Amino acid sequence: MARRTHFRPRRFRGTGPFERLLMLLVIAAVVGITAGLILPKVSPTVGEITGEYTASGPAADALEQLTIDDQQSGAGYDRDSFGFRETDDDGNGCDVRDDVLARDLTNVIFSASKRCRVESGTLQDPYTGQTIDFVRGAGTSSAVQIDHVVALENAWQSGARDWDRAKRVRFGNDMVNLLAVDGPANQEKGSASAAYWLPTNSEYRCDYVARQIGVKTKYALTVTTAEKRAMLAVLRSCPTQQLPQ
Known part of the structure; x- marks a missing residue:
């Protein structure tokens, strides 16, 4: 009787130190850009500091x-x-x-x-x-x-x-x-x-x-x-x- 072979999609696992560092840098960049755009609009103090x-x-x-x-x-x-x-x-x-x-x-x-x-x-x-x-x-x-x-x-x-x-x-x-x-x-x-x-x-x-x-x-x-x-x-x-x- 033939055995069924199950193929599972390969997932990217950022387990290596380089991959983890890269992911952290991307997340930090996104957070930084978002904060730079939004915070001056919602916080007058931040707006004053950033020259808004x-x-x-x-x-x-x-x-x-x-x-x-x-x-x-x-x-x-x-x-x-x-x-x-x-x-x-x-x-x-x-x-x-x-x-x-x-x-x-x-x-x-x-x-x-x-x-x-x-x-x-x-x-x-x-x-x-x-x-x-x-x-x-x-x-x-x-x-x-x-x-x-x-x-x-x-x-x-x-x-x-x-x-x-x-x-x-x-x-x-x-x-x-x-x-x-x-x-x-x-x-x-x-x-x-x-x-x-x-x-x-x-x-x-x-x-x-x-x-x-x-x-x-x-x-x-x-x-x-x-x-x-x-x-x-x-x-x-x-x-x-x-x-x-």
């Missing part, structure tokens, strides 16, 4: 001049007190939303009956990097929304609560702080500061953070420690970043 929050350039210099306030309060916040879309500072007779759409969209088509009213156009969305075809309508207008780059509630928490209504309205309609952006991205951002939200389009992050710094500088608003660190971490990769004009 070290940046230079005009935008970073302006950030250093902003006051830090870690005791911010949103008590009493009222979005309506900023009067968004209630002014016409340039005197062209146009709603500020249409002014922003006309500035930020290409291939703009205006209403035949209302010269300022933007009916359609194309947005190269800075937040997502996507191309969005805007068409005004009850079910389509929300695809493109107007974002306050420094959110109104964030402005309230960082100093606007002490302003009079006139200054709040001026802030709420300041074109430097307004961008036409992807609607869902704007909803996702909400009132978050740079500490909690940044555009998914990484190529726009330097411009985004610089615009927030520019607006906060213009209106003498404060930043939190976490917000400042998040901004510095972005600006680290763009040392020539200017503030928006």
